[in-house]
Amino acid sequence: MFVLSSPSGAGKTTISRRLLDRDPQIVMSVSATTRPPRPGEKDGVDYHFVDPTEFDLMLNRMELLESAKVFDHYYGTPVEPVEDALEQGLDVLFDIDWQGTQQLAQRKRDDLVSVFILPPSTRELETRLRGRAQDSAAVVAKRMSQASDEISHWAEYDYIVVNDDVDQCLEEVYAILVAERLKRVRRTGLIDFVKALREGY
Amino acid sequence: MFVLSSPSGAGKTTISRRLLDRDPQIVMSVSATTRPPRPGEKDGVDYHFVDPTEFDLMLNRMELLESAKVFDHYYGTPVEPVEDALEQGLDVLFDIDWQGTQQLAQRKRDDLVSVFILPPSTRELETRLRGRAQDSAAVVAKRMSQASDEISHWAEYDYIVVNDDVDQCLEEVYAILVAERLKRVRRTGLIDFVKALREGY
Numbered sequence: 001m002f003v004l005s006s007p008s009g010a011g012k013t014t015i016s017r018r019l020l021d022r023d024p025q026i027v028m029s030v031s032a033t034t035r036p037p038r039p040g041e042k043d044g045v046d047y048h049f050v051d052p053t054e055f056d057l058m059l060n061r062m063e064l065l066e067s068a069k070v071f072d073h074y075y076g077t078p079v080e081p082v083e084d085a086l087e088q089g090l091d092v093l094f095d096i097d098w099q100g101t102q103q104l105a106q107r108k109r110d111d112l113v114s115v116f117i118l119p120p121s122t123r124e125l126e127t128r129l130r131g132r133a134q135d136s137a138a139v140v141a142k143r144m145s146q147a148s149d150e151i152s153h154w155a156e157y158d159y160i161v162v163n164d165d166v167d168q169c170l171e172e173v174y175a176i177l178v179a180e181r182l183k184r185v186r187r188t189g190l191i192d193f194v195k196a197l198r199e200g201y
Numbered sequence: 202m203f204v205l206s207s208p209s210g211a212g213k214t215t216i217s218r219r220l221l222d223r224d225p226q227i228v229m230s231v232s233a234t235t236r237p238p239r240p241g242e243k244d245g246v247d248y249h250f251v252d253p254t255e256f257d258l259m260l261n262r263m264e265l266l267e268s269a270k271v272f273d274h275y276y277g278t279p280v281e282p283v284e285d286a287l288e289q290g291l292d293v294l295f296d297i298d299w300q301g302t303q304q305l306a307q308r309k310r311d312d313l314v315s316v317f318i319l320p321p322s323t324r325e326l327e328t329r330l331r332g333r334a335q336d337s338a339a340v341v342a343k344r345m346s347q348a349s350d351e352i353s354h355w356a357e358y359d360y361i362v363v364n365d366d367v368d369q370c371l372e373e374v375y376a377i378l379v380a381e382r383l384k385r386v387r388r389t390g391l392i393d394f395v396k397a398l399r400e401g402y
Contacts, residue, residue, distance in 0.1 A: 116385075118391070118394075118395065118398065119398070121398070121401070122397075122398055122401025123401070148399050151395060151398060151399055152399065154385075154391075154395055155385060157385055158384065158385060159380065159383045159384055159385060160383060160385050160388045160391060161383055162391070162394075171379075172379060172380075172383055174376075175375070175376040175377075175379035175380045175383075176376075176379075176380040176383060178372075178373060178376035178377075178380070179360065179373075179376045179377040179379070179380035179381070180380070182360045182361060182362055182373055182376075182377060183359065183360055184317075184355075184356060184358055184359060184360060184361050187361045190319070190355075190361060190363070193319075193363075194319065194352060194355055196323075197319065197320070197322070197323055197352060198349050198352055198353065200322070200323025200324070
């Protein structure tokens with residue numbers, strides 16, 4: 001379970017897409033949300049767009065691995081596709097905020113790896129947030145304040161990267177993914193290989 | 202402190218050299234040894250070649266971070282160059298065996314990262330060991346037995362890589378180095394940066 005968090009506008013969506021393009025062994029966890037789709041967003045791809053009643057049902061049926069309220073909308077991760085992917089030996093990428101990450105961490109799973117992406121500067125972040133033309137000035141201001149709040153949780157993550165340059169940032173996030181897969185605790189598949197190696201002497 | 206261990210012949214020396222070429226932030230720890238130089242080996246570069254009396258003196262003066270006896274020769278890591286490099290903010294690469302790694306691990310330093318390189322097969326390892334023309338058949342056989350012994354300690358390491366393909370193996374070892382540097386616990390240098398970021402709102 002590979003978590004990427006960052007303030008909105010720090011480039012997390014680009015990094016996530018490029019990571020998925022690069023590595024077929026990792027798949028995206030698609031969150032459910034009660035917020036309306038933005039132009040271009042596809043149901044079932046970017047989010048599962050659900051109404052508040054449906055979201056409540058999912059919560060009550062314990063079908064969400066984590067959930068959070070951001071502004072006036074709810075977000076949550078359906079548990080079933082995640083468990084299915086993990087059982088197939090795939091890694092799962094989570095694009096969630098600090099609230100969701102805290103909830104995953106509370107489950108004390110040994111397969112959780114969390115990465116926080118910092119923007120290179122406040123100015124850069126503001127430029128990126130203003131870049132979304134469909135949002136009003138009030139929404140931008142609100143998002144800046146939320147970004148500050150999100151950043152305050154940076155030290156709760158396993159790894160910290162700074163998105164100064166998107167290519168460099170991608171290389172760093174990819175290195176974390178590769179390295180985590182090579183950890184001894186995840187290399188139990190090698191036990192028979194090593195046994196055969198030693199019997200070869 | 203970045204440790205690479207492997208049985209002799211698994212490609213560790215090549216990986217170490219290429220890692221040093223690639224990344225100027227990591228420097229090699231040069232071991233002291235009582236074994237005679239092999240053809241082409243340079244004193245102070247490949248090893249500090251010392252006589253047994255000198256080695257004993259270093260041990261008694263506590264000038265070695267770790268030491269081990271392999272076959273009839275002693276090997277040890279002089280502590281001073283390591284501490285100097287670490288103080289300069291550099292990483293230090295150690296080409297040591299399981300005995301030395303255990304001694305470093307006993308110091309419970311939080312900056313120790315250990316990687317074990319496995320050969321792809323016993324046959325491949327034997328081919329590589331026979332490739333060193335200057336060694337006799339008896340030495341090759343002894344080294345094969347030592348390789349088996351070294352491999353038996355693979356599960357004491359933080360990361361395991363298989364040297365199936367040297368380029369791929371280098372990428373994996375490099376990813377481990379990059380990722381470890383991005384760990385939150387090593388990112389205390391970012392505290393002021395994050396503070397400035399948040400004050401920018």
